[in-house]
Amino acid sequence: DVVLTQTPVSLLISLGGQASISCRSSQSLVHSNGNTYLHWYLQKPGQSPQLLIYQVSNRFSGIPDRFSGSGSGTDFTLKISRVEPEDLGVYYCLQRTHNPDTFGAGTKLELK
């Protein structure tokens, strides 16, 4: 199975600051069709995960432009600018290029 390694495990950020989360894959996530199926989710405390970014850099409906995704091949990054209280929780990356789908272990974003 593809292993997704997220760093850091936890992140202390001040309100209004910027956060950067890395997701590295054990294999290239470029599909044979040319697409890269790497996605990002946020699980707020006590809630189900919610989709933030799909296919590396596309924001899902209603997701503010403070969230941005980038990367290619095996290295991907989620950036959150101007962190707000509702951004706190655990961020996960997910790959759907290779079967089975696999998630990273998560990065917990907390307030400094």
Next chain:
Amino acid sequence: QVTLKESGPGILQPSQTLSLTCSFSGFSLNTYGMCVGWIRQSSGKGLEWLANIWWNDDKYYNPSLKNRLTISKDTSNNQAFLKITNMDTADTATYYCVRHTTGTPFDYWGQGVMVTVSS
């Protein structure tokens, strides 16, 4: 408005079969490109994808559990189902039902149902 809600037994004994139901609204599993999946979350293994069923009845399973999983749907009642045989304490987790499309992956999630396996 897309909503999904899981239901299940809550607690069961080792070796029993888990039967979960996902009741959804705001979309149809008769529509091209629509899919319902199951994902579980445990403290030990994090988030783990289990299975997907598509509008055309194609089914996909996580190979690590494939022999134990059966996914099905009832499109007329907007429901999807998951059965897991031979449950073990390691299967204790919160089980989520999720919508999935060819465009957006796991874009809507249910609230999850906690399942505990204990003798």
